[in-house]
Amino acid sequence: MSKLTQHLPNSFVSNNGHQQKLTEDNLFFEEQALPISILDDFKSAASETQYEISYNTRRAYQTSFNIFSRYCEQHGLNTLPADPRSVISFIGQQKELINQKTGAQLSKQTLTTRLAAIRFFHIQAGFHSPTEHPLVLRVMRGLSRNQLRVTSDYDQQPILYDELELLIQTIDNQKQTLTKARDKAIIQLGFQGGFRRSELASIQVSHVNFLRNKLKVRLAYSKSNQQGHKEWKDLPEAEPFSAMSAVKLWLDESQIKQGHLFRSLSRDGESLRPYFQAKSDLDQDAGVQKNSGFLRGDDIYQIIRKYCHKAGLSSDLYGAHSLRSGCVTQLHENDKDHLYIMGRTGHTDPRSLRHYLKPKD
Incomplete structure (x- = not known):
């Protein structure tokens, strides 16, 4: 490991401490050793990754991923990286939850946000996202066509x-x-x-x-x-x-x-x-x-x-x-x-x- 990659900024580090991969399958040229003289330049550019998604989106993703993490811990499952079957089981548990305020099941949009959070943190950590597994995609396609689910989706009326x-x-x-x-x-x-x-x-x-x-x-x-x-x-x-x-x-x-x-x-x-x-x-x-x-x-x-x-x-x-x-x-x-x-x-x-x-x- 080069001297530079030993000092990656926090925005290049995932929650569990894994460093984000800078190369994948050696597709990119990599210097044998990078000089410490460019460390500040590297950190300055890398700090821009904090803006790749909005603060509110990142906060929503963190909340959703925390819910997934608690589910995995409860059942002794690995969180990052996660098995696609763990994600499918998580969807099964979430889709049956009842919103205490509305008395309805969680909407497809809420479940989609949960999966987007799982995908985001896997990519940040340099892992292939389990949400892209064909079985997970099939489950979500079926969920979107399930007319028997009772959700609280409605259009807000226009103020004229x-x-x-x-x-x-x-x-x-x-x-x-x-x-x-x-x-x-x-x-x-x-x-x-x-x-x-x-x-x-x-x-x-x-x-x-x-x-x-x-x-x-x-x-x-x-x-x-x-x-x-x-x-x-x-x-x-x-x-x-x-x-x-x-x-x-x-x-x-x-x-x-x-x-x-x-x-x-x-x-x-x-x-x-x-x-x-x-x-x-x-x-x-x-x-x-x-x-x-x-x-x-x-x-x-x-x-x-x-x-x-x-x-x-x-x-x-x-x-x-x-x-x-x-x-x-x-x-x-x-x-x-x-x-x-x-x-x-x-x-x-x-x-x-x-x-x-x-x-x-």
């Missing part, structure tokens, strides 16, 4: 102008000025821009530009833009329930000048909580100082559910995704064509809109 007006009236009943300003900005911006909750949470003050007749919001990254390509949303001030004045009021009231746009508030809703953002996901994982003072996607989800409940809208049918769905549906009701709608929401395939567009009244 009528529902949006109810939500804003409910927010206006708030006594706290900061809470009222922030939550109206979240609701109106989420609706007009067709943002996902994770996108709303990631918007920075520097991403927002107030022009003469529109609000321009830069989206640094999104589900369909993982590479950080330039992406803007132009939100006209003339549209009903335009977010322009609501966002401007929130910035005026909060006096936020930089960092995340949407912040956490004190319990009484009268002040901002202390704000800190780690320089990288690794710094956050290291626990030097936790990210604090700004809203996450789950926080926005809970805020929207809260106001839906207060406004008399079923929180089981309406959620954060209802804003994005409502944006698409309302623009369709307003006779906007598919290209215009895709430009607003960031969809890259017009076929994706079929899931959102509802028949006009």
